[in-house]
Amino acid sequence: MSQSHSLITELQTKIHEKDPGQVEFLQAIDEFFSNLTPFLDKHPEISEKHILDMITEPERVLQFRVPWQDDQGEWRINRGFRVQFNSAIGPYKGGLRFHPSVNLSILKFLGFEQIFKNALTGLPIGGGKGGSDFDPKGKSDSEIMRFCQSFMTELHRHIGPNLDVPAGDIGVGGREIGYLYGQYKRLRGNDQGVLTGKGLTFGGSLARTEATGYGLVYFVKHLLANSDDSFKDKTVLVSGSGNVAIYAIEKVHALGGLVVTASDSSGYIYDPEGINLDLLKDIKEVKRERLTEYVKARPSATYVAGESVWQHQVKADIALPCATQNEIDTEGAKRLIENGVKIVAEGANMPTTLAAVDILHAEQVTYCPGKAANAGGVAVSALEMSQNSARLAWTFDYVDQELDKIMQMIYENCRDTAAEFGLENNLLAGANIAGFKKVAEAMLAQGLV
The missing domain is CATH 3.40.50.10860 (Leucine Dehydrogenase, chain A, domain 1)
Structure with a gap:
């Protein structure tokens, strides 16, 4: 066991003892620490200056x-x-x-x-x-x-x-x-720059509403392109029916894929003909109603109350969890594998449990963590900040193109960083190490603050 691994284990134990009831926070800590050892072995100065201790404590x-x-x-x-x-x-x-x-x-x-x-x-x-x-x-x-x-x-x-x-x-x-x-x-x-996601009449950015869902799909688009593949004719499972899910569905359909599921807190719908986006938007964005209204207007669809999309038995290629944390557990991961899913990309924050991630990795399913795959929303928020600072408003196409470039850069950074540390195809490791490296270097440069 390397010294870095021992230091990580010791710090994990310390954090678990300090915050014993903070289950979600501890899960995020454990996921983050799960693959940092190769990086810390090459950069002992990070451990020597206790950067890990500092970065896990809120300012x-x-x-x-x-x-x-x-x-x-x-x-x-x-x-x-x-x-x-x-x-x-x-x-x-x-x-x-x-x-x-x-x-x-x-x-x-x-x-x-x-x-x-x-x-x-x-x-x-x-x-x-x-x-x-x-x-x-x-x-x-x-x-x-x-x-x-x-x-x-x-x-x-x-x-x-x-x-x-x-x-x-x-x-x-x-x-x-x-x-x-x-x-x-x-x-x-x-002071328009104090909040993002604003209306277009008072400093908001075009494409901000679509950004997280579009960005998620762009991330997977570049992952597929890396193997000379695309969304064309792919069957996609999506959970959620809020902002992220709706615009992920929209972009998948635009790229030639077919999304057959959506969900809310009461249950999920399965529509083998593909989710009718106009109907879904009307129900969720205009009328603010439950998904039970979808099946009333769509004969091809069925509604399953009280269950998760990830319990559904249907062949698919890609899964995009866009609802909430820990929605895919071990049973859900096993069902995805049975269904033939080869890519799981997170539109929500931490929707896959640690045990489920381990199962996906063991079965060679490409897992795209939320900290990378759903970064499109905050990326366009930062672009909104830039527009507010400059007193400018960019076109939808310009913002969308910048979003696509950012998601390509994020994917390639995760891919290349994982490979650099001998963790090929582990995008979780690549995301954790690449993100941590940038922040840790800034913290070292700024001293003990």
Whole structure:
């Protein structure tokens, strides 16, 4: 056992003892540490200066109460958070999530992943994440506006275009970003670069809505092209029916593939003729209804309540999990292998358990981790920041082309870094090492801060 491996094991044990209840954060730590040994063996200065110890501790964790009033006049209280994890290569950058499951463990895991995801884009942005255990489902527009205004009344003290630039995530779309920015402007004045994912009328970027889903598909496109292959005639399984899933489906269809599934928290649909994107967008983006409405209007589709896409028995080539963390477990991984899936690329953050990743690797399934494959959203957020700084608005085609270039660069960086350290075809190792290398070098250069 090398000295680096011993140091990693010792630090893992230390973190597990300090944060015993933070299950998601510890999972992210364990995944990250799983393949760093070859890099640390070649760079002992990283261990000597305790960079690993520093990078696993957030620079700042904020927690605050969010009081708001519902439509019945009742006073309500939620928790708000912002985890400012690492600013070595730029201002903290990462989304805000509004969902009942939000807690410190989930936001630390997301913020930690964001460090390396952002580093892989090649753009000067650090890692952070935030949100609230507020549930926007079933709330009126007025209630959501009042909640967002209260949330920003505290958060505005801790963010800024050169300090921390939040964006959207689960439960935080264009509507919520608009209300959040409106309150920030009321308190601090016009500063469009403080939030990304804004509306096009007040500093938003074309192609930002599509960016995470499109970027995911571009990553796989370049992976396939590496073997002189393409999406043409490929059957694709997608989970989720939110922003990431919808635009992943759109781009797969544009490239000649066929997506046959989508899901929400109640169940999933299977449509062997291919997901009808216009219908899905109308249900989810316009009417904000459940997927049960899809099958009412689409005779070719079936709806399965209370189950996961990854339990479905159907032959496919590619899987794109775009829903939430840990949605693919060991049984799901085995079912994907039985179904003939050869590529699993993550549109969500950490949707595959560690044990499931091991199964995929053992069966030669190419696994594309979220910190690389779903980096398109934050990449275009950084491009939105650039447009805000320059007081410019780029065309959709220009932003889309830049996104494609960034995703190609990320794929090639992960591929080449894995090969450099004798871990060919292990894109998880390539992503972890490439992202860590950039941040660690910046931290070393800046000293003990």
